Amino acid sequence: RLSTAEQAGAYAGAGWAAIRLKDYVRARDLLARATRLNPDDAESWLWLAKLEAQLGHYDPAAVTLTTFARRWPTQVDDQKDFVAQLVSRADPGSQARLGLLQTLFDNDWHPLPLGASEYWYQLALARIKQGQPEAARAAIGRISAPAMLVRLRSDKRFDRLVDRQAAQFDVERATSQRVDEARVQVILHPDRLAYVVEVTRAML
Numbered sequence: 001r002l003s004t005a006e007q008a009g010a011y012a013g014a015g016w017a018a019i020r021l022k023d024y025v026r027a028r029d030l031l032a033r034a035t036r037l038n039p040d041d042a043e044s045w046l047w048l049a050k051l052e053a054q055l056g057h058y059d060p061a062a063v064t065l066t067t068f069a070r071r072w073p074t075q076v077d078d079q080k081d082f083v084a085q086l087v088s089r090a091d092p093g094s095q096a097r098l099g100l101l102q103t104l105f106d107n108d109w110h111p112l113p114l115g116a117s118e119y120w121y122q123l124a125l126a127r128i129k130q131g132q133p134e135a136a137r138a139a140i141g142r143i144s145a146p147a148m149l150v151r152l153r154s155d156k157r158f159d160r161l162v163d164r165q166a167a168q169f170d171v172e173r174a175t176s177q178r179v180d181e182a183r184v185q186v187i188l189h190p191d192r193l194a195y196v197v198e199v200t201r202a203m204l
Helices: 004-020 024-037 042-054 058-071 073-078 080-089 095-106 117-129 133-140 146-154 171-188 193-203
Strands: none
Touching: 004 024, 004 042, 024 042, 042 058, 042 080, 058 073, 058 080, 058 095, 073 080, 080 095, 080 117, 095 117, 117 133, 117 146, 146 171
16 A cells, blocks of 8 residues: 555646646646645645646635745745736635735745735735725835835725835835845846846836
8 A cells, every 4th residue: 555645746748647647637637636645745835836826726725825935935926927916816805815925925035136016006905995004005015116115106995005105105215225235136137037127027
């Protein structure tokens, strides 16, 4: 009889084979079994989330990625595009989406090159909609991108939380800081084309 670890490995291996065959439903089911048997298999958790998204199940994908982010917070740093996909496609009012955003916030997630202001804006907005102004205030405290500050300043739902005279919400000051940060990132990562493109946008 196979041990639990061996069973988990067998299910995971069968899952990878199903992925190669593009049988995503079977792959999802096999990797779900693998994670139940071996909850310490980070790769299976991540691919389970990606398979749920591949199948159009964005809320379950967000829940699974939340588990992954809680257990292996540093490994989410390379999943910026996947996070963006789930935040944009999951149900805007779902607990799954909110849970993912809050977990990333609690992890102090700072994806390179220019941080996560857009996600903290989405988290603040979700908390406002839930009638949780103090939780929204915490998220707002990490917003530094000029475009997100413009949104905050122009959205009346944030009127009680945004002091338009405060330096924190000074768009011109934030733009200057953003340009400086962008230049540093280009210098540090001249070989990363994605960084160069993103920071160039920030400097426009």
